[in-house]
Amino acid sequence: MRIACVVGTYPCASETFIEREFEALEAGGHEVAVFPLWRAKGDKAATPPGRHVERCSGWSPWAELAAMGASIRWQCYFLGQWRREGRAAWRVLVNRGLAFDMARRMKRLGVERVHAHFGNAPSTFGWLAADVEGVPFSLAVHARDVFVVAEFLAAKARDADRIVACNSAAAKRAAELVDEADRPKVALVPHGLPLGRYPFRCERPEGQPLILGVGRLVEKKGFAHLVEAVAMLRRRGRPARCWLIGDGPERKAIERQTAQLAVGDAVELKGWLSQEELTKAYGQAAALVAPSVVARDGDMDGLPNVVVEAAAVGVPLVTTDVGGLPDLVRDGETGLVAKPGDAADLAAKLDAVLGEPAAASARARRARELVEARHDEAKTIPQLLAALGIPQREPDRP
Numbered sequence: 001m002r003i004a005c006v007v008g009t010y011p012c013a014s015e016t017f018i019e020r021e022f023e024a025l026e027a028g029g030h031e032v033a034v035f036p037l038w039r040a041k042g043d044k045a046a047t048p049p050g051r052h053v054e055r056c057s058g059w060s061p062w063a064e065l066a067a068m069g070a071s072i073r074w075q076c077y078f079l080g081q082w083r084r085e086g087r088a089a090w091r092v093l094v095n096r097g098l099a100f101d102m103a104r105r106m107k108r109l110g111v112e113r114v115h116a117h118f119g120n121a122p123s124t125f126g127w128l129a130a131d132v133e134g135v136p137f138s139l140a141v142h143a144r145d146v147f148v149v150a151e152f153l154a155a156k157a158r159d160a161d162r163i164v165a166c167n168s169a170a171a172k173r174a175a176e177l178v179d180e181a182d183r184p185k186v187a188l189v190p191h192g193l194p195l196g197r198y199p200f201r202c203e204r205p206e207g208q209p210l211i212l213g214v215g216r217l218v219e220k221k222g223f224a225h226l227v228e229a230v231a232m233l234r235r236r237g238r239p240a241r242c243w244l245i246g247d248g249p250e251r252k253a254i255e256r257q258t259a260q261l262a263v264g265d266a267v268e269l270k271g272w273l274s275q276e277e278l279t280k281a282y283g284q285a286a287a288l289v290a291p292s293v294v295a296r297d298g299d300m301d302g303l304p305n306v307v308v309e310a311a312a313v314g315v316p317l318v319t320t321d322v323g324g325l326p327d328l329v330r331d332g333e334t335g336l337v338a339k340p341g342d343a344a345d346l347a348a349k350l351d352a353v354l355g356e357p358a359a360a361s362a363r364a365r366r367a368r369e370l371v372e373a374r375h376d377e378a379k380t381i382p383q384l385l386a387a388l389g390i391p392q393r394e395p396d397r398p
Helices: 016-027 061-066 068-080 086-094 096-109 121-133 153-159 168-177 180-185 223-235 251-260 275-284 305-313 343-355 357-374 377-388
Strands: 002-009 031-038 113-117 137-141 162-165 186-188 210-214 241-245 267-271 287-290 317-319
Touching: 002 016, 002 096, 002 121, 016 031, 016 377, 031 096, 031 121, 061 068, 061 096, 068 086, 068 096, 068 121, 086 096, 086 121, 096 121, 113 121, 121 137, 121 153, 137 153, 137 168, 153 168, 153 180, 162 168, 162 377, 168 186, 180 186, 210 223, 210 275, 210 305, 223 241, 223 251, 223 343, 241 275, 251 267, 275 305, 287 305, 287 343, 305 317, 305 357, 317 343, 317 357, 343 357
Parallel strands: 002 031, 002 113, 113 137, 137 162, 162 186, 210 241, 210 287, 241 267, 287 317
Antiparallel strands: none
């Protein structure tokens, strides 16, 4: 099957799970064409060799003329949505040519399905393009795109044949936002990992304990609380060091915080690392911390893929119970769970991980078993294909 996947930016260092999905679909015999809405600014991630990327134009008068009837119908629809979702409606009206250029290119490629990642702009433009082209439409929701900035989700659900959520919190929120008749379309399909690339480590790393925090430097990630917790550990004589891997708008604030707490020698902001570098960091880590909080605008984490990756490798986990994190991290069983926004509790949980290595290793082993049960790509990709009604390739016979 020829599948058009609509995304926001591509490639994107913080969305490696999407790339893995593309790889798995192609390994299953399907053709994937990526339709990004924007070019990423400053993102060092490279487009994988051989990836089919279609970069469309927001000014496409000939494509719009060819779909004039649909153009008029959609303009009337979004004008009618002005009071309810004015900003999103205005963006679509101004950039509607992007959807029509997408549809034109999809027609040329013989696309048989449009699948969009995120419940905001990517799925809005994918929705229009699928309508113009007359092919099935589906979308995936993850976190902020359904907790804070979902666009026209009830209307999209009426036209979509499936809404895929990668964690239970996002699935619950999506079901709340759509009409009751469309709630059965919401399917929970966890993100998968090619577990062969993430072998479970059997030995505990030696040397000064390394604590990892991985993700965008934004409020919901709670990394300010991790920095404070590291400062508390250092005052107790615990010689821990911390790498914050990622970047974002809170970088300057975190740099000031490390200076004020005098932990500049212990907390290092590494920026984004390649997947290979990140996997190597997992091998050195004594713990991975996801100190997530609910942001002031209501944003929260789903289930960050770095938590799943670290669990697969066998890194002990310390998280909060925000969003979709409880899907994997169960206090005392597969990790330790701290109170959101409570640096003292986070420090106590980290102290327990570092001070009781045998118990931490036992929890890490159980976390790996849960990853094998729920996040093995060999299981999740067939679940995704089944949810979307995409035929699966028959296994080769000897």
